Amino acid sequence: MPDLLKKPFGKHGKVHEITPQSAGWRYVAFSLYRLRPGESAAEATGANEVILVMVEGKATFEAAGQDWGELGDRMNVFEKSSPHCLYVPKGEDWRATATTDCTIAVCAAPGYGGHPARRIGPEGITLTRRGKGNNTRHINNIAMEAEDYCDSLLVTEVFTPDGNWSSYPSHRHDEDDYPNITYLEETYYHRLNPGNGFGIQRVYTEDGTLDETMAVSDGDVVCVPRGHHPCGAPYGFEMYYLNVMAGPMRKWRFIADPAVQWIMDRDA
Secondary structure (H helix, E strand, C coil): CCCCEECCCCCCEEEEEECHHHHCCCCCEEEEEEECCCCEEEEECCCEEEEEEEEECCEEEEECCEEEEEECCCCCHHHCCCCCEEEECCCCEEEEEECCCEEEEEEEEECCCCCCCEEECCCCCCCEEECCHHHCEEEEEEECCCCCCCCCCEEEEEEECCCCEECCCCEECEEEECCCEEECEEEEEEEEECCCCCEEEEEECCCCCCEEEEEECCCCEEEECCCECCEECCCCCEEEEEEEEECCCCCCCCEECHHHHHHHHHHC
């Protein structure tokens, strides 16, 4: 059975660390820190570029030889306000020091030195509705294809109301055949509101060689190496996830599951 569901390995400090080696792929890395006031986290980017996302809380940052001051004003992710983020190119160091309880996501992928360090958001990030009916969700695009901040990273936040579906109709981006489809590995960092609930994520291929359905808890990460990957939020539990994607080309092109193509056509 593929080990796609990653549980946090603690409640404090670094609680997730997914590398290309541990995930069995080539591009995406994802880590998560939960810090208390006064505590710090620091890393070198090495060959990767990094986007640091303030999921919750506040922290001061030093990165790429600059003092970036305090970032963050969203104390609970389900406030749905625009996130404060920091882009750090390859070959640099960063340090974060918490000024409140905070959660910091470290989104990483190969860097090529094409972009300087910079703040991303909250200005310029607007919560946008996507989908119809029970497929409605709301998106904060942090660094998708239209935002030319990065060499290879694609990063976005999604809020799915209770009772709704997301990353749906089912689609895949697991072949390098641009412009029809692009190869992108992907992680989902999940949060639930209330936090004692659960959500559902299925990862499957059309030929059935991969077909895993997982109950995700608050704080879990799901790795999507290939295949379709829809999510469901049960009635009574709102779902958030932070997506990180990367591959050989920084473009998001996907193909729908033939079984749901009619929904894509109808709702276009």
